[in-house]
Each structure stands twice: as C-alpha cells, then as structure tokens.
Amino acid sequence: MHESSLIASLQHAARLAGERLLEGYQSVGAIDFEAKGASDFVTHYDRVAERIIIESLQRAHSGLAFLGEESGATPSASGDTTVIIDPLDGTNNFLHRVPHFSVSIAVRQGRSLTHGVVYQPLLDEMMWAVAGEGAYRNERRIVVPPARGLHEMLVATCLPYHDKGDCSTSLAHLTTLMPRVAGIRVPGSAALEVAYAGLGRFDAFWSQGARLDLWDVAAGIVIAREAGCTVTDLAGDPTPDEWASLLVAHPERHDELLEMLAAPR
Incomplete structure (x- = not known):
C-alpha cells in the first residue's frame, strides 16, 4: 500500500465526513442524540460520519481493519493495518453548537501509530502527518515553535x-x-x-x-x-x-x- 495514497484517502474520507457534520451543525432546531452513559452522547451524525469514513476507505484500499468509536472493531483477514476512527470528536460541543469539534482518523501498523488526520470542518483545516515524513496544516509544513518559559x-x-x-x-x-x-x-x-x-x-x-x-x-x-x-x-x-x-x-x-x-x- 503506497503511503501517499493512504494519507490522501484518509484526508478524502475526513472531508466527506466533515461535510455531513456541517449539515447537522448548521441545521435548524435541536440535534437529536442518545446517551451512551453519563454525559456520553452519540448523534445520528456520529454514526453516519463513521460509516462514510469506513466505506470510503474500503473502496480505496483492501485489507484494512477498523476500530471505530461507534462501530467497534472490524478485523481484517489480511495485514496488520488498523484504521482508528473518531468520526466526531467533541460531540458535546457539537450538540451545543460550540464551534470546536473534529474528525479524527489514525492508522496503526502493528503497534506503531503511522498516519494521522485531524479535520476541523468549520475552518476547513486539515492537519495531517505520516511517521517520518513531517506534519502539515493543509499543504503547509508545520514545526513546533520555540519553547516558551x-x-x-x-x-x-x-x-x-x-x-x-x-x-x-x-x-x-x-x-x-x-x-x-x-x-x-x-x-x-x-x-x-x-x-x-x-x-x-x-x-x-x-x-x-x-x-x-x-x-x-x-x-x-x-x-x-x-x-x-x-x-x-x-x-x-x-x-x-x-x-x-x-x-x-x-x-x-x-x-x-x-x-x-x-x-x-
């Protein structure tokens, strides 16, 4: 599996999910939700966004396993590459229309985390990285600034x-x-x-x-x-x-x- 192809697929899946989240965030009226536990909520948009991500990646790449917040583990019969998904990180913010939430997708190969994509759809801001290849905000390389006291x-x-x-x-x-x-x-x-x-x-x-x-x-x-x-x-x-x-x-x-x-x- 070519690394540039995989990170591009992760970004594409995150954007597709982000588009659906924007629809919900901008809709009129209260956003319906279910309680998974005390102050632990899930919406229709969490589930739909996760399904969009999984289906997009399955079309692009074979042999991937998945670990999703909403769908749990979906093993693969081949390979040791697992896609780790939080389709809506910040559900409580989303429900209250606080403009701070994201789509988060990572890849683990064996025990190592190798790819990461965090997408803020309200800002159209894509942060992404591949192990050993640097980190980026959209197309610009990012480097941690000098340390403050x-x-x-x-x-x-x-x-x-x-x-x-x-x-x-x-x-x-x-x-x-x-x-x-x-x-x-x-x-x-x-x-x-x-x-x-x-x-x-x-x-x-x-x-x-x-x-x-x-x-x-x-x-x-x-x-x-x-x-x-x-x-x-x-x-x-x-x-x-x-x-x-x-x-x-x-x-x-x-x-x-x-x-x-x-x-x-």
Missing part, C-alpha cells in the same frame, strides 16, 4: 465529569500547574488539542484524570510527534500498550512537566 505556557487538558475519570487526580494536576503557567484551557476535542500542540496553539496537552480512548488521541499523537513534540504517557513511556495518560509538549519542556505531573503537589 513555563510561566508563558498555555496548556490544554481534558477534565473528567460524572463517572468518566478520576476527579482527584485532575484536581491535583490543576493545583500544581495553575500557579505556574499562563493559562489552562479545556476546549472539548482532544484530537484537536493534541494536534494544536504541534502547531503551537497550545504549548502542551496533558490528560490523566479524564478517561480518553485511543480514537480520541491517536491521530493527534502522530501529528504532534511529526511536528517535533515529545509525546509519552505520564510514566514517560512513548509506546504504552494503552494510553491511560498523555503528555504532549516541546522537547525542552516535556521532562519538566512530566516531573510535575507525575508527582503533583
């Missing part, structure tokens, strides 16, 4: 709510960081926030208290790494079997933040 850093995170995560851990992290950074943001689409760290829109992203799934962060991880960020879990492991925590930061700030977040005080 801790007191100048704008840091993003996800926070737990209801029964989704560990509130005490998040509070400990906030207590540690709030007096020492320029600001903390919780926008609500982890895929975008992780990718934005690569662009320098955020100086770092971390999560542990909130419960994030692989499809929430996989594509952003590829983009941030290729832009030059250091990405590990909060134990410092760059390739954990499960991403139960996450820290994305400039290489000159990663270890400092890791030490602070590993033992908050």
Whole structure:
C-alpha cells in the first residue's frame, strides 16, 4: 500500500465526513442524540460520519481493519493495518453548537501509530502527518515553535465529569500547574488539542484524570510527534500498550512537566 495514497484517502474520507457534520451543525432546531452513559452522547451524525469514513476507505484500499468509536472493531483477514476512527470528536460541543469539534482518523501498523488526520470542518483545516515524513496544516509544513518559559505556557487538558475519570487526580494536576503557567484551557476535542500542540496553539496537552480512548488521541499523537513534540504517557513511556495518560509538549519542556505531573503537589 503506497503511503501517499493512504494519507490522501484518509484526508478524502475526513472531508466527506466533515461535510455531513456541517449539515447537522448548521441545521435548524435541536440535534437529536442518545446517551451512551453519563454525559456520553452519540448523534445520528456520529454514526453516519463513521460509516462514510469506513466505506470510503474500503473502496480505496483492501485489507484494512477498523476500530471505530461507534462501530467497534472490524478485523481484517489480511495485514496488520488498523484504521482508528473518531468520526466526531467533541460531540458535546457539537450538540451545543460550540464551534470546536473534529474528525479524527489514525492508522496503526502493528503497534506503531503511522498516519494521522485531524479535520476541523468549520475552518476547513486539515492537519495531517505520516511517521517520518513531517506534519502539515493543509499543504503547509508545520514545526513546533520555540519553547516558551513555563510561566508563558498555555496548556490544554481534558477534565473528567460524572463517572468518566478520576476527579482527584485532575484536581491535583490543576493545583500544581495553575500557579505556574499562563493559562489552562479545556476546549472539548482532544484530537484537536493534541494536534494544536504541534502547531503551537497550545504549548502542551496533558490528560490523566479524564478517561480518553485511543480514537480520541491517536491521530493527534502522530501529528504532534511529526511536528517535533515529545509525546509519552505520564510514566514517560512513548509506546504504552494503552494510553491511560498523555503528555504532549516541546522537547525542552516535556521532562519538566512530566516531573510535575507525575508527582503533583
């Protein structure tokens, strides 16, 4: 499978899904949804967008396995290439018409995350990367900007709510960081926030208290790494079997933040 062909297919699928999401976002009246759990919602558009992505990629490439937030795992009889899909990252924002959500598609080959696409349809902004080939915003190469001092850093995170995560851990992290950074943001689409760290829109992203799934962060991880960020879990492991925590930061700030977040005080 040619790498340039695969990343082009991922971008095309993301745009098709984004078009459908725009229809829903711009529609008149309330957006219908179902509750999957406490404060965990799914809409018709989540499901349709995921189906659009899978069908588009199946037409373009044979032998792909899929792991989707809505449809679960679809194994392949051949190969070890899995497409990891969050068709609407930021469903709660979408439901409330907060203009911050994305389509997120990653590829894992064996244990390695190799391709990532995060598409913000409202801005028509496509962030994408292939391992070893750099990261891009639309057609422009992106490189993480020079590191800021801790007191100048704008840091993003996800926070737990209801029964989704560990509130005490998040509070400990906030207590540690709030007096020492320029600001903390919780926008609500982890895929975008992780990718934005690569662009320098955020100086770092971390999560542990909130419960994030692989499809929430996989594509952003590829983009941030290729832009030059250091990405590990909060134990410092760059390739954990499960991403139960996450820290994305400039290489000159990663270890400092890791030490602070590993033992908050």
